[in-house]
């Protein structure tokens with residue numbers, strides 16, 4: 422399987438990044454919601470949020486890599502049967518998905534730093550503190566972080582419906598070309 426994309430299908434690197442990011446998103450939601458079942462100030466509660474922060478930073482790095490890689494070489498063309506409007510909807514959804522891949526971790530990092538907490542990455546190192554403590558800004562970032570997480574659920578659901586529509590209704594290769602193999 423080729424590393425790079427071709428005009429017909431996605432290469433292995435785009436597929437790997439796409440599915441890694443997908444599983445990381447699932448993991449992120451699991452961690453913050455599972456965390457609610459532990460008592461306040463328990464070591465588990467802290468461990469869950471520390472892992473959430475580290476995986477969020479990893480997701481940011483992978484998203485930046487995927488965006489960069491997107492500009493290397495060609496990308497598969499959209500099927501000829503798609504109308505201009507359908508292509509516009511697909512492109513806009515992808516653009517918004519890329520935006521949320523950045524907004525979610527960046528607001529997470531900003532929320533922590535404005536609240537005065539350093540962000541550790543898997544216990545290996547800490548991100549530099551780029552802002553001074555500001556509770557109002559911390560609260561705003563937390564609000565955006567929460568709203569953006571709902572937006573992601575909506576966007577991904579729409580995106581999945583689109584992929585299934587291509588596969589089962591239009592019977593084209595759009596879904597297959599993003600699957601492994």
Ligand code: HEM
Pocket residue numbers: 446449450453470473474475476477478480481525526527528529530532533540563566567570
């Ligand atoms: C990149 C993917 C990420 C996703 C999908 C994600 C998702 C979420 C969700 C759904 C919540 C619960 C809603 C809320 O209370 O705001 C949350 C809370 C939180 N996230 Fe993230 N997040 C991500 C990245 C990050 C990063 C990079 C950090 C910090 C470095 C971070 C720090 C936090 C904190 C501190 C909370 C608050 C937990 C609480 O209120 O008890 N998140 N995140």
Ligand code: HEM
Pocket residue numbers: 439442443446491496497499511515516518519522577580581584585595596597598599
């Ligand atoms: C967190 C979840 C997901 C995110 C953030 C995401 C994001 C993206 C992005 C940004 C692209 C555009 C790639 C490009 O052309 O540059 C894309 C393409 C694609 N995604 Fe996802 N995706 C997610 C989940 C899924 C799932 C669950 C499926 C399948 C059911 C799926 C199927 C596809 C397909 C088939 C394409 C290729 C579309 C085309 O050929 O134009 N994605 N995804």
